[in-house]
Ligand code: TXA
């Protein structure tokens with residue numbers, strides 16, 4: 001079991017000595033370590049059982065620290081950072097040598113983001129280094145949005161979880177890369193594409209599902225619970241799976257003829273932001289129930305609905 005608390009001094013002390021600490025952000029909890037210390041970074045990969053080809057996001061306190069870690073800040077990247085940081089946006093920028101190659105899996109770009117959470121902001125400001133932090137879950141599983149989620153899976157391996165309550169956004173950051181004048185979105189996430197485009201104009205979205213992706217969050221099967229997930233029209237799915245005991249993930253309301261306690265509604269009022277906040281916790285809860293299969297319906301394809309649907313498609317991929 002990890003110790004769970006709000007003690008910033010304790011968190012800083014552990015990080016200063018090269019240990020890992022789980023930290024809250026507005027998106028999901030991160031498994032943090034000193035981004036400039038290869039030994040700490042190795043511990044992150046080991047703890048998550050994460051393949052080394054999957055690079056880590058580096059978390060900074062502010063723009064000045066971000067600039068100290070990269071060779072250049074393209075104008076559109078700077079515009080986005082000024083508008084949306086702190087917030088759920090990761091920028092892929094050309095890295096300086098002080099960032100260990102291990103962090104970026106040998107790539108020459110580093111993912112940088114300034115998280116919007118008061119506790120983690122205070123922590124970052126107290127440290128003399130940035131924090132590498134992937135989501136605090138075993139590789140491939142659903143991201144954690146509460147301290148107990150982290151404790152459930154990594155409690156045996158990490159000493160301290162900084163308790164920042166439930167994550168406000170509930171989905172991982174949106175990832176943007178910059179190639180000359182082109183802006184490419186590699187992962188849909190907590191910052192809406194609509195908001196990015198209103199700031200810098202049209203962007204490309206490249207959510208490849210190949211086996212050699214630019215971002216393994218792009219792996220076809222990812223963000224997955226242990227139980228099989230099927231997506232589609234719920235009454236049809238229920239019929240097709242009549243031989244199985246289903247758990248349902250619904251958007252606005254429960255369905256008749258399925259045990260109500262095996263159904264989770266994401267947002268009764270049909271609010272996709274609320275649905276996003278509840279989404280990963282709902283998948284975890286369904287995963288723990290005595291059911292055979294998780295049946296889920298897709299959300300409207302706008303705003304965060306798009307990012308949730310992306311996660312559902314990956315969770316349901318073989
Ligand atoms: O919201 C978030 O981004 C959370 C919180 C903790 O900040 N972090 C997170 O990290 O989701 P992780 O490691 O679970 O997902 C990071 C994704 C991975 O799919 C990784 O491949 C991609 O970001 N990534 C990181 N650096 C990259 C780079 N230099 N080039 C391409 N993709 C990169």
Ligand code: MG
Nearest residue numbers: 134135136143
């Ligand atoms: Mg992750």
